[in-house]
Amino acid sequence: MLTPTQIRQFDESGYILVPDILLDDPLSQIRSVAQDMGAREPHRNSWNERSCFRRPHFLRMFDAPLPIGVAEALIGQDMQLLQFDLLRTRSDDAEPEWHRDTDFSCSKTLAISMAIYLQDTPVGAGPLMVVPGSHRRDEGPPTLYGNLPDQVPVPVKRGAAIIHDSALWHRASLDGPGIDCWALFPIFGRFWMKRRDVDCLQPAPATVLALTAPLQRQLFGFNLRDHAPTFLGGGEQYNRRGDAGVDFLPLQ
Helix, strand or coil: CCCHHHHHHHHHHCEEEECCCCCHHHHHHHHHHHHHHHHHCCCCCEEEHHHHHCCHHHHHHHHCHHHHHHHHHHHCCCEEEEEEEEEEEECCCCCCCCECCCCCCCCCCCEEEEEEECCCECCCCCCEEECCCHHHCCCCCCCCCCCCCCCEEECECCCCEEEEECCCCEECCCCCCCCEEEEEEEEEEECCCCCCCCCCCCCCCHHHHCCCCHHHHHHCCCCCCCCCCCCCCCCHHHHCCCCECCCECCCC
């Protein structure tokens, strides 16, 4: 899914651009549903996974091979979806803040964020601003607002994604008039990290609970990958110490 050059660039700068990570069919459906959500709540700028995944169109993203393949290439097979948001940026929004998606950094990538744009987003239309290499710094951004010396804009085409280490300093931009920018923001992390759904007021929707594909259930924290080690290093046999059919499925 990624070339050695792309992986090296990601490790050094903290981000890469992946074109056409979503193809036109699911992308058009997601954009149409997102705009309908925005029309129903015109003063709202963000929707979390509970809102999005009640609408099955958003789950189609996980049928596309590229988002999952890229996440596996950068994190490994034992990963899960930590967070998912639909975000809208408009010219009259409050000034965006510099931030990280995770408040810790280390010498390896623990989580990645994807900014998947639902329309062309050139300079002047609200592209993401990043500070290359900041994912390896211990400290966070030195200021919440304004410009930083090493910042760069990352313009993208419709359906492209900016993939960045979740510790990278970044912010949205309001760099032109008439901005109305829509993007999906999934965050993938290693399987031992806690999912960020603890603040959601509603339980997981039926569309998520009904998922049967092993990889999709793994992404939502319902299952580990087959034969994945546990925290204690055990395999399947270690986990099969409860009541068959209640605490685990019998071995076939």
